Amino acid sequence: MFSSRRRIGGQGPDNSWPGFVDALSTLLLVIIFLLSMFVLAQFFLGQALSGREQALTELRGQVAQLGNLLRLEQQASASLRTSMAELSSSLTSANADRDNLSAQLDTAQQSLAQTRSSLAEITAARDALAMRAGELEQQYNLSSSELDEERLLSARAREQVNVLEQNVTALREQLSRLESALQSSEERDRRSQAVIVDMGRRLNRALASKVEELAGYRSEFFGRLKEVLSTRPEIRIEGDRFVFASELLFASGQAELGPEGRAEMRKFAETLIAISQEIPSDLPWILRVDGHTDRRPIATAAYASNWELSSARAISVVRFLVSAGVAPERLAAAGFGEFQPLDPAENVFAYSRNRRIEMRLTQR
Secondary structure (H helix, E strand, O other): OOEOOOOOOOOOOOOOEOHHHHHHHHHHHHHHHHHHHHHHHHHHHHHHHHHHHHHHHHHHHHHHHHHHHHHHHHHHHHHHHHHHHHHHHHHHHHHHHHHHHHHHHHHHHHHHHHHHHHHHHHHHHHHHHHHHHHHHHHHHHHHHHHHHHHHHHHHHHHHHHHHHHHHHHHHHHHHHHHHHHHHHHHHHHHHHHHHHHHHHHHHHHHHHHHHHHHHHHHHHHHHHHHHHHOOOOOEEEEOOEEEEEHHHHEOOOOOOEOHHHHHHHHHHHHHHHHHHHHOOOOOOEEEEEEEEOOOOOOOOOOOOOHHHHHHHHHHHHHHHHHHOOOOHHHEEEEEOOOOOOOOOOOOHHHHHHHOEEEEEEEEO
16 A cells, blocks of 8 residues: 655655555554464463363262262172072062962862851741741731631621522512513514515615616716717726826826816716706715825925825815816715826836826715
8 A cells, every 4th residue: 555645835855655564564463463363262272171171080080989889889789689589588488388378268268158158048048938937927817817808708698698589589570570571572573573574675675776776877977978078088987987187187296177177177067967967866876086196206395295185186176066066965085195006017107097086976
């Protein structure tokens, strides 16, 4: 580093400080710093070495103490071995004594068990004797009370025998009077029986004539309805009943008659009213409306099962016929659910056949 100083205001002598002097001073400061660090390092190293020597001295003292303790432990171990040998011999003799005592204890326990068994048998025998004595005492008391009751009953029986003898005498007199009355009653019964037999024959003939008459009106009823409803393939005649397909009358899962079903039921009602006017009023006929469903289960808010749905459909048809002018006392509704199928198969055609309304003219 170079520095120069000049006088202000003119030329003068050159007073510049040589640059090597600054370099030497810097080098001297570095050397002094290094010497200081070396001295400090020597000082701390000496301190560390002196601490290690002190620790080594302490360790040597501890090793000496441990050696002393080891010698003491060896001496104690030798004495313990001696004590163990003595205890082992004592234990051997104690085990022999214990075995002897165990054998004696087993013998005593067997004797005690036998004694307890004998005592239990004696106690059971005593309890049985006490129970038997109690039963004998109860039987004696019961026999005594029964004997007293028998004596009392015997006295009452004697009194009742006397009363019964008197009653028997009176009954014999009444029996003789009843026999004579019975003979006269039997004669009257024979005459009445002949009258009843004759009335039964007349009644059977009258019922047969009524049945034949109803059968004739049923034939006429089926003949007229067949003419009226023959154009619809959904309406079938099976045996003595008309079968209406549910699809013709109701929507799926419903029990209200649709427009097409009302039209068919109106035709049916007109024919039924016309025929009922020709049937004598004393003939006990009714039109039974049966509702049937297929076997698939139903569970809705309105109908919990097929029973309710089939019954509701039959009732709906009956109500419509009543509104169309059919006498309600000539109508009956029944619901059979899925339990009387026409076709037991499991397909859509069988389901369609089984969903139906059947109408049958019958007697009450």
